[in-house]
Amino acid sequence: MGRTLAEKVWDEHVVRSTEGEPDLLYIDLHLIHEVTSPQAFDGLRLAGRGVRRPDLTLATEDHNVPTVDWDQPIKDPVSRTQVETLRRNAAEFGVRLHPLGDLDQGIVHIIGPQLGLTQPGMTIVCGDSHTSTHGAFGALAFGIGTSEVEHVLATQTLPQARPRTMAVTVTGELPEGVTAKDLVLTLIAHAGTGGGQGYVVEYRGPAIEALSMEARMTVCNMSIEWGAKAGLIAPDETTFAYLRDRPEAPKGADWDAAVAHWRTLVTDDDAEFDAEIELDAGTMTPFVTWGTNPGHGVPLGGSVPDPESFEEESDRVGARRALEYMGLEPGTPIREIQVDTVFVGSCTNGRIEDLRAAAAVVKGRKVAEGTRLLVVPGSVRVRLQAEQEGLDVVFKEAGAEWRGAGCSMCLGMNPDQLAPQERSASTSNRNFEGRQGRGGRTHLVSVPVAAATAIRGTLSSPADLEAAV
Amino acid sequence: MDAFTTHIGIGVPLRRSNVDTDQIIPAAYLKRVTRTGFEDGLFAAWRNDPAFVLNQAPYDAGSVLVAGPDFGTGSSREHAVWALQNYGFKVVISPRFGDIFRGNAGKAGLLAAQVDDKVVLRLWALLEAEPGTTVSVDLTERTVRAGSGPEAVEDSFDIDDYTRWRLLEGLDDISLTLAHDDAIAAFEAARPSWKPTTL
Numbered sequence: 001m002g003r004t005l006a007e008k009v010w011d012e013h014v015v016r017s018t019e020g021e022p023d024l025l026y027i028d029l030h031l032i033h034e035v036t037s038p039q040a041f042d043g044l045r046l047a048g049r050g051v052r053r054p055d056l057t058l059a060t061e062d063h064n065v066p067t068v069d070w071d072q073p074i075k076d077p078v079s080r081t082q083v084e085t086l087r088r089n090a091a092e093f094g095v096r097l098h099p100l101g102d103l104d105q106g107i108v109h110i111i112g113p114q115l116g117l118t119q120p121g122m123t124i125v126c127g128d129s130h131t132s133t134h135g136a137f138g139a140l141a142f143g144i145g146t147s148e149v150e151h152v153l154a155t156q157t158l159p160q161a162r163p164r165t166m167a168v169t170v171t172g173e174l175p176e177g178v179t180a181k182d183l184v185l186t187l188i189a190h191a192g193t194g195g196g197q198g199y200v201v202e203y204r205g206p207a208i209e210a211l212s213m214e215a216r217m218t219v220c221n222m223s224i225e226w227g228a229k230a231g232l233i234a235p236d237e238t239t240f241a242y243l244r245d246r247p248e249a250p251k252g253a254d255w256d257a258a259v260a261h262w263r264t265l266v267t268d269d270d271a272e273f274d275a276e277i278e279l280d281a282g283t284m285t286p287f288v289t290w291g292t293n294p295g296h297g298v299p300l301g302g303s304v305p306d307p308e309s310f311e312e313e314s315d316r317v318g319a320r321r322a323l324e325y326m327g328l329e330p331g332t333p334i335r336e337i338q339v340d341t342v343f344v345g346s347c348t349n350g351r352i353e354d355l356r357a358a359a360a361v362v363k364g365r366k367v368a369e370g371t372r373l374l375v376v377p378g379s380v381r382v383r384l385q386a387e388q389e390g391l392d393v394v395f396k397e398a399g400a401e402w403r404g405a406g407c408s409m410c411l412g413m414n415p416d417q418l419a420p421q422e423r424s425a426s427t428s429n430r431n432f433e434g435r436q437g438r439g440g441r442t443h444l445v446s447v448p449v450a451a452a453t454a455i456r457g458t459l460s461s462p463a464d465l466e467a468a469v
Numbered sequence: 470m471d472a473f474t475t476h477i478g479i480g481v482p483l484r485r486s487n488v489d490t491d492q493i494i495p496a497a498y499l500k501r502v503t504r505t506g507f508e509d510g511l512f513a514a515w516r517n518d519p520a521f522v523l524n525q526a527p528y529d530a531g532s533v534l535v536a537g538p539d540f541g542t543g544s545s546r547e548h549a550v551w552a553l554q555n556y557g558f559k560v561v562i563s564p565r566f567g568d569i570f571r572g573n574a575g576k577a578g579l580l581a582a583q584v585d586d587k588v589v590l591r592l593w594a595l596l597e598a599e600p601g602t603t604v605s606v607d608l609t610e611r612t613v614r615a616g617s618g619p620e621a622v623e624d625s626f627d628i629d630d631y632t633r634w635r636l637l638e639g640l641d642d643i644s645l646t647l648a649h650d651d652a653i654a655a656f657e658a659a660r661p662s663w664k665p666t667t668l
Contacts, residue, residue, distance in 0.1 A: 015656045016649050021631055024649060026656050028664055036546065038502035047643070052653075055668040064500070078500040085502045096667045117665050129545040129569060143569055145547035147576035147642070155646045157653055161629065193487060194539045194565055227542065229568055254663035261661070293487050293542075314486045314537060321485075411544075413496040432491040432543060434514050 002268025004165045005234050006200040009140040009265065013123045015157055022159040028122040030152045031108045032059040032095065034086040035413070036127030040150035041089040053156045054094040058117065059086060062107045063413050065100050067376050067403035074100075079414065093153075106379020106405045109133040109347040113217065114381055116246025120235035120262040125152055130347045130429065132223040135232035136216035137239055138265050140200065142230040163229045164274035166199040167267075170207035172282035177463060179357075180215035181349060181427065181446035183207070184222040185287040187279060189297035196228030199275065202267060203233050207281035213242040214353040221348045222429055225294040234266045286461045288334055289431045289444040291322035296431070298334060300449060300461055306330035325433055326441050327421065334459050337443070341424045342373045342454040343436070344447060345403075346410040349427035350378025352385050354447045359391040361451035361462050362398040368457030373400035374416065376408040400454070412437040425453040470578045472639030473608055476559045478532030480604035480615060481522055482596040486537030490570060493541065493549040507552035523556075527601040533560045535592045535604070541570025541581075550577045560606045562613060562626070564589055575632040576642060582606060582613060582626035591622045608637060 003011070016024040030053075037059070044050065051057060064079040074080040083100070090097035098104040104111055109130055112118040120138035125131060127149040134141035144158070152158055168187060174180075188195075203219055211219065216233050223231030240259055243249045250258040286300040296319070298305065307319035307330065323330065328337070344350075344358045355377060367373045375395045377383035383405055386392055392402045409416040410428035418424055418440025427450050431442040443459060452460040485492075498510025515521045522528050534553065540563035541549060550573045553561065560580045574581040595616045596602050604615040606626075611633070614623045628636075635642070646653075 016652045024646060024652070026653070026660075029667075035499050039504045039547075042503075049643070055666040058667045063496075076500075082500050082502055094668075117667065119665060122664070127545055127547075129543065143545035145545055145550070145569060145573035145576060147547060147573065151576075151643050151646065154643050155653060156657075157646055159631075159642060159646065161631070193542060197565065197568060224543070224569075227539075227567065248665045248667075250663040250665070257661070258663045293489070317484075318486055411491075411496045413499065430489075430491065430543060432489045434495050435491050438495065438497070438514060 002271035004267045004271045004273060005138060005202055005265055006140060006165050006232060009121050009123065010162065012121065022161045024157050025123060025160050026157055027125050027152050028056060029112070029117055029124045030057045031112055031124065031126035031131070032057060032149070033063055033108050033128060034061050034082045035063045036146050037089065037149055038082065038085045039146050040153055041093065043150040044153055049154045051093040051095060051153045056156060057095045059090050059095050059097040060105055060108050060111055061086060061100050063407045063411065065406040066415050067406050067408050070100055070404040103380055106382065107347045107350060107407055109221065110350060110378035110382065113137065114379060116243055116249035119243060119249070119258070120239060121265050125158065129224045130221050132228070132231050133217050133221040133347055135220040135223065135230050136213060138232055138235035138262070140230055140232065143224060163200045164198055166196065166201045166275040166277065167273040168201055168203050169205040169276065169278045170203065170281050171205050171278065172207055172280045173210065174207055174281045174284060177448060177461060178284050178286060179446040179448065180211055180218040182284055182287040183281060184219045185289065185294065185297045185444060186284050188222065188226045188294045190279065191226045191277060193225065193293050193295040194227045196223065196226040199228050201228045201231040203231060208233055209236065212353060213238055214351045217351070218348055222294065225429060235262045286446060286449050288449060288459055290326065290328060290334065291319060292325055292431055292433050294429065294431060294444060296322060300334055300459060302334055304328045304330050304332045304334065337459045338423065338457060339371060339425045339443070339453050339459060340422045341418060342371065342450050343376070343409040343424055343426040343428060344374070344450050345376030345378060345408050346428035347378060348429045349447050350376060350382065352382050354427065355382065355386045355391050357447045358451040359394040361448055362400065362455060363394045365398055365455045365465070367399040367454045371454055371457045373398070373454035374403060374409060375400050376403040377405050379405045409436050411435060425450050425459060470639045470641055473578060473580055473636040475605065475607045476532065476580070477603050477605045478559060479527055479530055480533045480535055480592060480596040480602055481528045481531035482593040483522060483534055483536040484593060487539045487542060488536055489543035490541055490546050490549040491543055494546065494552040499546060499548050504551050505555055507548055508555035511552040511556045532557050533562065533604040533606060534558050535589055535596065536561060536563045537589065538564040538586065540566050542567035545569045547573040547577060550574050550579050554579050562589065562592065575636065578636065580606065580608060580636065582628060584613065584624060584626045588613070588622065588624045595620050595622055608633060
């Protein structure tokens with residue numbers, strides 16, 4: 001019988017397989033950041049172990065870093081200690097680091113693909129759940145905890161139970177103004193936050209094949225938000241065109257050999273998935289969340305649901321609690337929800353295409369009074385590219401704040417945070433209670449919805465702006 | 470890692486589902502560079518509420534957490550496991566765990582015991598009716614027991630065989646893997662030369 005893409009990548013990386021034990025998988029690339037690595041390096045020191053393959057390891061600083069005054073020492077002493085600890089560890093163990101101020105610094109899941117280090121068929125891990133982003137290249141990429149970070153540092157392998165596989169087939173074509181973010185939010189609302197649990201998911205079908213690499217990364221990025229172990233997309237010409245000429249992509253004869261292999265990384269026609277979901281992109285609309293997990297989503301044209309409308313008691317309890325936290329009444333049209341802060345950025349939507357899409361909406365317009373728009377490029381190179389294209393000027397003229405690279409307001413770990421009860425429209429990935437700062441209220445949205453919301457001050461799509469003119 | 474065979478401790482009913490790791494420990498508490506001292510961050514936002522279960526005696530001395538489905542979803546932060554352990558928890562019981570959380574728990578020596586929804590509902594009722602009731606968790610037999618009489622709960626829990634064995638023996642994963650160093654070296658020797666390197 002044929003094999004799925006995920007099974008092929010898995011099989012190529014099995015170092016050892018024994019009945020009754022997890023497979024021992026080789027790891028091609030280990031990405032590291034400052035938050036989940038200090039205790040792992042400490043563990044190595046305690047055991048007198050080194051890093052087995054520093055040449056397959058890359059570190060950067062992203063979660064803690066400020067997005068203003070990035071040329072100054074980090075003000076928060078605890079954040080500074082964490083970043084300095086990473087610098088010491090990288091130096092001591094010989095790991096390449098792109099620190100704050102470096103041209104290649106940025107969110108760990110933005111810089112891997114940007115450098116060309118993320119390639120089809122690789123196994124990629126990082127102490128960060130959004131490692132699934134790299135699956136867009138047909139890599140098997142997943143988040144791990146700190147004990148596993150230490151394990152990979154010491155052995156370049158991980159014991160892993162073979163996961164089940166699932167196909168998410170998206171037929172049809174996304175309508176104008178509907179993005180990869182809307183697609184994945186629609187999927188999560190459909191499948192539920194636990195729907196992907198235990199599966200490696202392959203996204204496929206015409207609507208997926210039509211996506212750019214950056215849009216594919218947005219889809220794969222949010223795999224973890226419906227519980228999937230990883231999400232991947234078969235590499236194709238779009239993938240190869242993106243990779244070609246990247247600094248760390250193979251060159252010359254190596255390129256040819258690599259591409260020849262990458263072309264084999266597709267699910268065989270006679271392969272069977274353990275589960276399948278099919279969605280029609282043609283029916284999708286801009287999609288936003290109303291509650292406190294990424295499965296709490298509705299179309300922008302809808303309204304806040306009534307908790308009593310849910311079938312399961314646990315869902316009713318969860319929805320009641322979510323509405324109380326979010327300060328929302330059932331039945332309120334989504335478009336009437338006023339937003340204080342709009343955040344464009346993160347490993348979900350902080351790439352150059354995202355910034356272009358946001359700029360196209362705000363160009364020649366002004367951010368609504370009482371609303372602030374924060375635009376945070378995912379990496380230094382994304383920032384420089386945007387500035388070269390004049391996008392920074394577009395944002396500043398609209399009254400937005402143009403920032404330096406980092407995780408920023410995706411999580412309340414650096415100075416960019418919501419105040420209690422402050423409401424955001426955010427292009428990031430999690431609307432958990434307090435995720436963007438204690439008491440903050442998050443609506444997850446696509447980039448065009450974020451930008452239009454900043455202009456109108458209420459949750460909106462670009463079409464609403466045209467209607468208003 | 471200390472071996473885990475059985476544990477008996479006060480059960481804490483956490484009547485919530487979808488408890489993501491941002492709720493278990495918010496990002497602001499992740500800045501320590503040690504594995505200890507995270508207990509203050511445990512459920513930090515919820516602990517501001519005097520009515521929260523961990524602000525009530527005798528639950529505040531609990532060591533077996535009983536939570537709704539999808540416990541530990543979201544972020545990969547192992548700090549969520551450490552925060553629970555630093556506070557004093559030895560076991561978390563839930564009908565379903567986030568994958569990464571369950572893996573982290575197994576590595577760090579916190580028992581993540583998966584049970585049927587009904588078992589959680591019965592444990593909640595029991596622990597709320599009789600605060601301070603202890604829950605007995607036997608990893609060898611894979612059973613949870615609590616209470617006595619008609620309301621008593623006795624059922625089995627799921628945990629994968631390999632994690633169970635490692636917890637029972639108190640084994641360190643890295644040492645187990647390093648025993649296969651030859652296999653790793655042989656694999657490395659056969660890797661294609663065009664695979665990328667960072668140095």
